[in-house]
């Protein structure tokens with residue numbers, strides 16, 4: 001892994017808009033690539049069967065941000081998504097999803113559709129997915145989504161700034177976005193597939209948490225690689241260290257490319273082994289996924305009936 005020449009983040013005493021700004025210490029440990037990949041893969045080999053599998057799959061549903069982020073999204077599609085998040089299956093023992101995740105323009109539709117339920121409305125904002133707008137436009141995007149009723153905001157970090165070592169700028173933008181969120185929870189998308197190294201993922205996680213992130217999230221789902229077990233493990237370790245140092249529990253959201261029940265169970269094992277049972281709740285762990293739900297439902301029906309049902313049995317995600 002690349003090791004940064006100067007790992008201490010923005011130097012104290014940076015002058016911004018005529019005043020001197022002192023940043024927190026952004027230094028973060030170097031990640032051992034081989035070890036993190038081996039550990040992440042090893043934790044995926046656990047065999048989870050029977051009641052433990054059923055419990056894990058139901059938990060995964062209750063932690064899901066059921067997502068649609070397509071240019072062709074419409075009020076009708078979002079209403080359908082909300083119905084599915086509210087009641088994923090006719091079986092009464094299957095929980096609702098944690099949230100739906102939509103573009104700002106569709107927040108009001110989603111909010112109406114889930115009103116009176118526990119399902120939250122999350123909105124991507126800050127010129128998702130590239131983030132390449134001015135800060136003023138990005139903050140306006142956030143404020144508008146919150147005014148429309150978003151309970152949670154999924155922002156993207158400035159990857160260009162992160163890659164060129166402008167850590168103070170990354171921090172400032174997250175802190176400003178947190179302020180613009182008001183009562184809404186902030187999830188900070190690192191877009192790990194563009195950060196290039198685990199060391200940078202680890203540092204970006206630290207910067208996001210220091211700047212006030214309620215959750216850190218791997219990816220937009222718009223580029224490959226998106227969420228992977230090793231990159232998630234790196235972020236979980238950063239969350240663990242932050243909690244130990246500050247007492248603050250930050251949540252984790254792997255997102256993008258998570259499509260199977262088997263993958264979901266693997267992520268749950270990573271969380272349990274790194275952060276413990278305290279994080280096995282939708283307040284501290286979410287899956288961002290557009291198509292995972294049907295596979296999880298199919299596996300749950302298989303556990304109940306002993307046979308796979310055809311995909312036609314489930315409404316399309």
Ligand SMILES: O=C[C@H](O)COP(=O)(O)O
Nearest residue numbers: 221255256257288289290
């Ligand atoms: O935040 C969630 C992602 O955009 C969903 O990605 P996915 O379509 O690969 O599941």
